[in-house]
């Protein structure tokens with residue numbers, strides 16, 4: 230159950246980049262992605278294209294996928310990034326289309342996490358890498374924030390080891406970096 234069921238991001242889209250500016254730097258995600266890549270990069274649940282914008286010179290092509298049109302329009306109109314409206318549970322891309330996939334602060338918002346994992350794995354090219362940045366709910370001080378977000382937005386958070394297991398089941402090589410004070414990174418190799 231959540232208080233803002235239908236696209237809660239429509240309210241914050243115009244000011245989203247400003248709001249998260251100080252809290253969500255992209256350095257670590259960039260390092261884990263082992264860029265540059267000759268292939269295409271997908272930013273899934275990429276919202277305003279904040280992360281994709283910072284990575285755009287490190288891949289042949291960068292695409293943001295998001296279901297929120299108000300968020301996506303900030304990427305397409307504000308930053309000139311390619312945007313695709315859609316759900317991560319049903320990715321509108323052919324298999325093995327991307328050599329890199331990134332998800333920042335979005336996995337807990339997804340509706341069906343197993344289906345999302347299967348779809349992300351499907352569109353990742355052999356030899357490719359997927360990096361997920363998520364708040365680390367193994368940290369005691371993250372738990373109350375995760376609970377509140379669950380109540381407000383219906384978000385569902387998983388411990389890093391649990392997320393790693395979702396991809397190991399699909400045959401992935403997975404590494405977890407839990408060294409962040411707030412975030413953990415799940416690094417998935419195909």
Ligand SMILES: C[S@@+](CC[C@H](N)C(=O)[O-])C[C@H]1O[C@@H](n2cnc3c(N)ncnc32)[C@H](O)[C@@H]1O
Nearest residue numbers: 274275276279295296297300316317333335338
């Ligand atoms: C907190 S924002 C993060 C945006 C971006 N990754 C960033 O770090 O700036 C979460 C985004 O995930 C998107 N989202 C949530 N569930 C989704 C789904 N099932 N499919 C696609 N996008 C989704 C939301 O619309 C929102 O733009």
